Amino acid sequence: MKIESLIVAVLLACAVPVGAAESQVEYSPYAGRDYPTSVYWGDTHLHTAVSVDAGTMCTVGQEDAFRFARGEEITTTHGLKAKLGRPLDFLVLTDHAEMYGLMPRLKAGDSDILSQEKGKRWYDMLQTGDHDTIFAAAMEIVASLSKKDPPLKADAVVKKSWQAYTGLADQYNEPGRFTTLIGYEYTTMGGDNLHRNVVFRGGAALANQTVPFSQFDSQNPEDLWTALDAFQKRTGGEVLAIPHNGNLSNGRMFSVNKFDGKTPYDTELATLRARLEPIYEVTQIKGDGEAHPMLSPNDEFADFDTWDKSNLNGTEAKTPDMIKAEYAREALKTGLALEDKLGVNPFKFGMVGGSDAHTAMAAVEEDNFFGKHSGVEPEPQRWEHLVIEAPTPEFSIYGWQQAAAGYAAVWATENSREAIFDAMKRKETYATTGSRMTVRFFGGWDFGDADIKTRYLARVGYSKGVPMGGDLPKRSADRAPSFLVAAMKDPMSGNLDRIQIVKGWLNTDGTTDEKVYDVAWSGEREPGADGKLPSVGNTVDVENAIWADTIGAPELNAVWRDPDFDPDQRAFYYARVIEIPTPRWTAYEAKRFGIKMSDKVAMTTEERAYTSPIWYTP
Amino acid sequence: MSAGSADAGGPGGERFGRLLREPLVHFAILGASIFVLYGYVAEDPIPDERRIEVSAAKVEQLAELFARTWQRRPTRGELQALVDGFVREELAYREGVSLGLDRDDTVVRRRVRQKLEFTAVGLTKALRPTDEELVTHLRENAERFRRxxxxxxxxxxxxxxxxxxxxxxxxxxxxxxxxxxxxxxxxxxxxxxxxxxxxxxxxxxxxxxxxxxxxxxxxxxxxxxxxxxxxxxxxxxxxxxxxxxxAGRVASLEEVRGDVLREWEHARREELTEDFYRGLEGKYEVRVDWPEGLGPERDAK
CATH class of the missing domain: 3.10.50.40 (Chitinase A; domain 3)
Incomplete structure (x- = not known):
């Protein structure tokens, strides 16, 4: 066969019309592309022994946290050798701002600390060697950090520890291979979780112009935004904040009222929040926060690693009215309503995942999961150990309830601090529950069926539309928006079950709605009479902790046009990609240690990705 | 460092509890580290227990610490007070130690350990590797830095x-x-x-x-x-x-200098901590009397 006829044959077989531009590509067609061509993986939320709470149990410090994330082997707090299955591309170490660096000094018996009554007592408790006493000390220390005033005077310790960290981060920052973004966690209100991770675009030279803003400066996150805003103006540098665990905020994370709980959001505050909080950590070890079954009763995937019994420390029960202000999808809807009223959407955020591990290890691979904190690192009985001890036993959280999640995927032009930060700022990110699938999502007005057959998906996507995190361009013709979505499996995890597009919108009467559309799926399945696509099946052999990729598909894609579009309604769209069932970390652990866990413990999981939304504004 | 303000404190009126705090331990460490790191000084192997010498360097150091706190040099009177204070601390410290007051105090013990490790291991900060040392490190870990x-x-x-x-x-x-x-x-x-x-x-x-x-x-x-x-x-x-x-190849120092420096420092810190304790272990005979059933696994078998 001659080559020309072969090409024709191939093209015909694919039924792909190739435009003139595509058939005349240069040898290196990617030279000069100015859009992101690679997705970079990282953890935006990790604690080490420097964090006061982690430091009560964890002995692994910041240097080893960097080393572990970039793929080196380290020794864990429990003395095990540990290594990631695959290195990460970037890491934001976010030790707690409150009493930053106190723990290593307390444990070492620093005289400044021991001369204070509380310090001495904690020190003595930590020295007992008794597991329960140490755990009690840990809980007490953590609780003290939620008080209005600092338990100890430690300004000098904080500054010195912060600068030691920023210096270390600079030393480990290796553009092109492994990026260390500087960050910390603002940990206000220990009970109702309103925590934020602050991330710097620059290095130590920028970050050393401040110290972490802590809840002792103010328990009101609005003051954090004001402080960050002022910092940006003063230094010319850039920062952003990533809130997390709305699911443990007891109705406060996405409240329509300000921090005082009474005054409604105004335009000024909405603007400030939208500017400083472009992304939200939607999934992590302490539960998944995309959707809740109560809010999304028709979404059979909404109940996923749900933690909804109480607030963070189990001091207050959760009531149904709180749920509405806790989950990402609902918040995106609320944001549309607020935007209609204020002209600005305070909840216009994209998605990332983080671990929030307090072990210094960003280890949320299902078969390599090192747990929430060092009290629940791998050992045969950890599944029934306490993760969080609540005053009311029914609110306590046990080992098996931990989700081995998540990671942040960032479409950046290169692996550097600036490129990753900028991608976060424009929300070109997605969250996964730990698996590393590749997901592209574009919205526009002109995507047609031929576009899914293109071999230049990104080029078509960027030229005809906007990527995840963007706004649909102004509508010019009388048609509904169309979306180009494609997903490729993680080569080391399960096949893909389906791609869904989640739409939320604002009705004219001020109420909001949502709908989940299945847009691409594996196999020959047909939606049933109820419109539901049948389950993909399950090949997991729990006992051996293995699965078979005989179901699902390695790649899925679709062009989807909104069949229910109303040009007068504000709306957002994001993609959710679901994997076939694979063994959950509990299954790997039961197999590894040869143990039997209780029947209530889930043994399989369906890993997923949530992209940042694309918004439509009339 | 808090040692600065403590040293700069006025003379007299100090309660005994304070004596066990930093300046004293600081001094003990100074002694201990001199002992560990530099060995005996030949002409004065054991310091006279009843002789307290405040060297010109020490006086200068006290003045320095004062200056760092107050942003000015001490007056003659203030300096006298600093030296008197230091002498009193030293007197009380020696008496306290001779009474064995330091031995059962966990705070003192931990602080001594922390300071000693810091003194030994913290030296890496001052150590600037030569290119030759870096090249050696690169050669010995060629796989790790390999392109x-x-x-x-x-x-x-x-x-x-x-x-x-x-x-x-x-x-x-x-x-x-x-x-x-x-x-x-x-x-x-x-x-x-x-x-x-x-x-x-x-x-x-x-x-x-x-x-x-x-x-x-x-x-x-x-x-x-x-x-x-x-x-x-x-x-x-x-x-x-x-x-x-x-083809893959061994990297040259210029290509990977930053990495090699970071890894060299990391290795050096671990090595020094290890050496430090090995050295100390060599000087002592350590025996642990394990209670029944609680010993290391190989003994239990």
Whole structure:
């Protein structure tokens, strides 16, 4: 066969019309592309022994946290050798701002600390060697950090520890291979979780112009935004904040009222929040926060690693009215309503995942999961150990309830601090529950069926539309928006079950709605009479902790046009990609240690990705 | 450091509790580290227990600490007070130690340990490695800093979902038809995929992350300069043209200086801590009387 006829044959077989531009590509067609061509993986939320709470149990410090994330082997707090299955591309170490660096000094018996009554007592408790006493000390220390005033005077310790960290981060920052973004966690209100991770675009030279803003400066996150805003103006540098665990905020994370709980959001505050909080950590070890079954009763995937019994420390029960202000999808809807009223959407955020591990290890691979904190690192009985001890036993959280999640995927032009930060700022990110699938999502007005057959998906996507995190361009013709979505499996995890597009919108009467559309799926399945696509099946052999990729598909894609579009309604769209069932970390652990866990413990999981939304504004 | 303000404190009126705090321990460490790091001073092997010497350097240090706190040099009177205070501390410290007051105090013990480790290990900060040392470190850890071999290739994807049973046959035919066509743009061929068609200078690990382990191994074995396949990946089947193989090699110091420096410091810190305790262990005989059933595993067996 001659080559020309072969090409024709191939093209015909694919039924792909190739435009003139595509058939005349240069040898290196990617030279000069100015859009992101690679997705970079990282953890935006990790604690080490420097964090006061982690430091009560964890002995692994910041240097080893960097080393572990970039793929080196380290020794864990429990003395095990540990290594990631695959290195990460970037890491934001976010030790707690409150009493930053106190723990290593307390444990070492620093005289400044021991001369204070509380310090001495904690020190003595930590020295007992008794597991329960140490755990009690840990809980007490953590609780003290939620008080209005600092338990100890430690300004000098904080500054010195912060600068030691920023210096270390600079030393480990290796553009092109492994990026260390500087960050910390603002940990206000220990009970109702309103925590934020602050991330710097620059290095130590920028970050050393401040110290972490802590809840002792103010328990009101609005003051954090004001402080960050002022910092940006003063230094010319850039920062952003990533809130997390709305699911443990007891109705406060996405409240329509300000921090005082009474005054409604105004335009000024909405603007400030939208500017400083472009992304939200939607999934992590302490539960998944995309959707809740109560809010999304028709979404059979909404109940996923749900933690909804109480607030963070189990001091207050959760009531149904709180749920509405806790989950990402609902918040995106609320944001549309607020935007209609204020002209600005305070909840216009994209998605990332983080671990929030307090072990210094960003280890949320299902078969390599090192747990929430060092009290629940791998050992045969950890599944029934306490993760969080609540005053009311029914609110306590046990080992098996931990989700081995998540990671942040960032479409950046290169692996550097600036490129990753900028991608976060424009929300070109997605969250996964730990698996590393590749997901592209574009919205526009002109995507047609031929576009899914293109071999230049990104080029078509960027030229005809906007990527995840963007706004649909102004509508010019009388048609509904169309979306180009494609997903490729993680080569080391399960096949893909389906791609869904989640739409939320604002009705004219001020109420909001949502709908989940299945847009691409594996196999020959047909939606049933109820419109539901049948389950993909399950090949997991729990006992051996293995699965078979005989179901699902390695790649899925679709062009989807909104069949229910109303040009007068504000709306957002994001993609959710679901994997076939694979063994959950509990299954790997039961197999590894040869143990039997209780029947209530889930043994399989369906890993997923949530992209940042694309918004439509009339 | 808090030692600064303590040293700068006024004379007299100090309660005994304070004596066990930093300045004293600081001094003990100074003694201990001199002992550990520099050995005995030949002409004065054991300091006279009843002689307290405040050297000119110490006086200068006290003045320095004062200046750091107050942003000015002390007056003559203030300096006198500093020296008096130091002497009193020293007197009380020696008396306290001779009474054994330091021995059972966990605070003192921990603080001593922390300071001693810091003194020993903190020295790395002052140590600037020579290029020669870095080159040696690089040579001894050549694998770690090695520039990996890199492959540049083009791939054409054949999607089993579209081709079904014909997948491999289609790919095989494609390989046969493409022979001699070295400049063909891969993106004009094959089935749609999110995988890039052209890959430049990828290390094995990167290929593995994109295509999976099986594909990475197969591509690694290909010959340069012809279309080959079918090659299986996590996604389907590929026909691959290997354009270039850049062999891996040992890195030069200039290429990886930052990394080598960081790793050298890391290794040095670990080594020093280890050496430090080995050295100390050599001076003592350590015996642990383990209670029944609580000993290390090998003893229990």
């Amino acid at each position: 990996p071999s890199r492959l540049s290739f083009r791939q054409v994807f054949v999607d089993p979902k579209l081709r079904g049973e014909d997948t491999r046959r289609f790919a095989t035919n494609l390989v046969a038809s493409l022979q001699g066509e070295s400049s063909l743009p891969a993106e004009a061929l094959g089935d749609p995929t999110l995988l890039d068609h052209v890959h430049t200078q990828l290390a094995r690990e990167q290929i593995e992350r994109l295509f999976g382990d099986q594909f990475a191994s197969a591509v690694d074995r290909l010959e340069v300069g012809s279309w080959q396949g079918p090659i299986q990946s996590a996604y389907g089947v590929h026909v691959v043209f290997l354009d270039e193989r850049t």
